[in-house]
Amino acid sequence: MKLKKYMTLGVEKFFWLCAILSLLALLLILGFLLKEGLPPLFSIGFKSFLLGQRWKPLEETFGIFPMIVATVTATAGAILLGGFIGLFTALFLAEVASPKAARLIRPLIQLLAGIPSVVFGFFGLVLIVPWIANRFGGPGNSLLATILILSVMILPTLASISETALRAVPQEYREGSLALGASPMETLFKVTLPAAKNGIIAAFVLGIGRAVGETMAVVLVCGNRPQIPQSLLDPIRPMTSTIAMEMSYSSGLHQEALFAIGVILLIFIVALNLSVNYILRGNKDL
Amino acid sequence: MKRKVTEIILRFLLWSCTLLTIAILFLILGYVFFQGLPHINLRFLTTSYAPGLGLEGVWSMIIGTLALMGLTLLVSVPAGIFAAIYLSEYAKPSRFLSLLRFSIECLAGIPSILYGLFGFTFFVVFLKLQFSLLSGALTLAIMILPLLIRTTEETLQSVPDSFREGSLALGANRLVTLFRIVLPSAIPGILTAVILSMGRIIGETAAVYYTAGTVPQVPLSTAESTRTLAVHLYFLAKEGLDQGQAFAAAAILILLIAALNLAAQGTANYFNRRLTGK
Structure with a gap:
């Protein structure tokens, strides 16, 4: 009898152990990325690292300002374009489409969400990049190509989370x-949409996180030139691409600098998650 | 009147955004399948990859x-x-x-x-x-x-x-x-x-x-x-x-x-x- 009781207790402790694995893993990730990435931030100097214009690993010059600009502009473009299409798709699915049509379309959006990022990148490389080069001139590998690919990639996430938020709005409203x-449209845009506001904002913030962190699709279409883009047709190099491109052959301070970029990315993502948490908590009070 | 026009424009936007999403999916699927499926055969699936030896499969x-x-x-x-x-x-x-x-x-x-x-x-x-x-x-x-x-x-x-x-x-x-x-x-x-x-x-x-x-x-x-x-x-x-x-x-x-x-x-x-x- 006593043995059985101890076993039960042991099993429960084991469940608890599995549950705190996530926390331990997160601490490990934070610990190891900071251990590798913080020292170079101090040795290079925060200011010259974050605001430096030139990235010349051979001369040990590490300025990531052009990459930050690239990440921010590409993300902003994608969130405007993909966000608009995604939100309107969600509105259609949640409020306008017949249940049958919605049932048909939803798996398609899930499929779009499931396509691996490297396939998106390849698709962009063989179709969108040549199209931009032919239609608008320039190399094709550009800010525009990056924005287009990222828009398509974040669109399904935005659409499905926004749809869930819209469906949670009580029918009485x-x-x-x-x-x-x-009219139905006035109801949709002036009543339902504002009521689902928090959930939709959370969807957008998650979309931003996805666009900022996306790597393998971006690296294939962005052109990989660490410069501040002057037009939509200029090649760019976001932060993630730099890590992916150079990690395989870098060493010494160069590799440390790549980890420092990782730390900057990490800080950004954690901040985004904190804000989603904050927004969703606000939602519960409604 | 103005109300009706806005109504129509919004409805049009809702429809076209959804159709655009679906069209993008089918464009990707269609293009990749059209170009890729003809290259998939038993040999491609069952040989290993060693381009120097002329082996270019994905086994x-x-x-x-x-x-x-x-x-x-x-x-x-x-x-x-x-x-x-x-x-x-x-x-x-x-x-x-x-x-x-x-x-x-x-x-x-x-x-x-x-x-x-x-x-x-x-x-x-x-x-x-x-x-x-x-x-x-x-x-x-x-x-x-x-x-x-x-x-x-x-x-x-x-x-x-x-x-x-x-x-x-x-x-x-x-x-x-x-x-x-x-x-x-x-x-x-x-x-x-x-x-x-x-x-x-x-x-x-x-x-x-x-x-x-x-x-x-x-x-x-x-x-x-x-x-x-x-x-x-x-x-x-x-x-x-x-x-x-x-x-x-x-x-x-x-x-x-x-x-x-x-x-x-x-x-x-x-x-x-x-x-x-x-």
């Missing part, structure tokens, strides 16, 4: 609005 | 991908399920629990390239596992943990409390209730979680590249490096060597993902039907 004489 | 990548997937799931699925059991059946609301949940959210949000960097410094260098199947699998295991935990937890929570109460009322203890009543009712949901994780593993590139390495060989032990299909596609695309092979690899990847999505959908439907008793 819609009925009340319609009963007051508002 | 070792298929085996490498499967081996990596198997090993990752072996580590991650039990851990993920037990963690979900703790969160859903045992955990009481507390500061620590919110911290735990936040860390799961954070793990889900970390980009795969950072998993690659971490796996490289921790498993490959610090633990001296080298570029190997094991390094890759352990890295990916952490990466898919949030997906497994969250999906499994949702499933466990959808098992009605009356099931648990009935079992406890009949004198079964908590653990017996869990393993005989709750888990069996949750199996299809857990299967869905596993299938979705398989998709993540198959499609992953950045995290695999710096942990499992890139050697195009059939791994004979967990200590050997291998090259997955996705990493192979990245190589072919980056080098621009042979587009036909790259298209074929892309087509295989999409087909695998589509099959897994269908399987996930199928189990989910089965689960719903059984729960609603139809």
Whole structure:
């Protein structure tokens, strides 16, 4: 009898152990990335690292400002374009489409979400890059190509999370609005959409996280030139691409600098997650 | 009048955005299949890759991908399920629990390239596992943990409390209730979680590249490096060597993902039907 009790207790402790694995893994990841990435940040200097214009590993000059600009502009473009299409798709699926049509379309969006990023990158490389080069001139590998690919990649995430948020809006809101004489579209944009605001903002923040962190698709279409883009057709090199391109042959301070870029990325992602957490907590109070 | 025009424009936008999303999907599928399917044949699937010897198949990548997937799931699925059991059946609301949940959210949000960097410094260098199947699998295991935990937890929570109460009322203890009543009712949901994780593993590139390495060989032990299909596609695309092979690899990847999505959908439907008793 006593043995059985100890076994039960042991099994429960084991469940608990598995649960805290996530926390331990996160601490390990933070610990090791900071251990590798923080020292070079101090030895290079925060200011010359973050605001430096030139990235010349051979001369031990490590400035990532052009990469930060590249990441920010590509993400902003993708969130505007992909966000708009994704949000409207979500609105359609949640409010306009017949249940049957929605049931048909939803798996397609899931499939789009499941396509591996390297396939998106390859597709961009063989179709979008030559198209941009032919249509607008320039090398094709550009900020524009990056924005287009990232838009398509974040679109399904945005659409499905926004749809969930829209569906969570109580039916009475819609009925009340319609009963007051508002048209279906007025109800949708002035009542339902604002009511689902928090969930949709969270979807956008997650989309930003995805765009900032995306690597294998971007590295194939961005052109990989560490410069501040002057136009949509200029090649760029976001932070993630730099890590992916140079990690395999770098050593010494160069490799450390790549880890430092990783730390900057990590800080950005954790900040985004904290804000999603904050936004969603606000949602529960509603 | 003005009201009506806005109405029409908005409706048009809603329709066209949705159609555009679908069109993009079909453009990608159509283009990749059209260019890639003709290159897929038995020879391509069953020969290994050694361009110098005229061998340009994907056999070792298929085996490498499967081996990596198997090993990752072996580590991650039990851990993920037990963690979900703790969160859903045992955990009481507390500061620590919110911290735990936040860390799961954070793990889900970390980009795969950072998993690659971490796996490289921790498993490959610090633990001296080298570029190997094991390094890759352990890295990916952490990466898919949030997906497994969250999906499994949702499933466990959808098992009605009356099931648990009935079992406890009949004198079964908590653990017996869990393993005989709750888990069996949750199996299809857990299967869905596993299938979705398989998709993540198959499609992953950045995290695999710096942990499992890139050697195009059939791994004979967990200590050997291998090259997955996705990493192979990245190589072919980056080098621009042979587009036909790259298209074929892309087509295989999409087909695998589509099959897994269908399987996930199928189990989910089965689960719903059984729960609603139809």
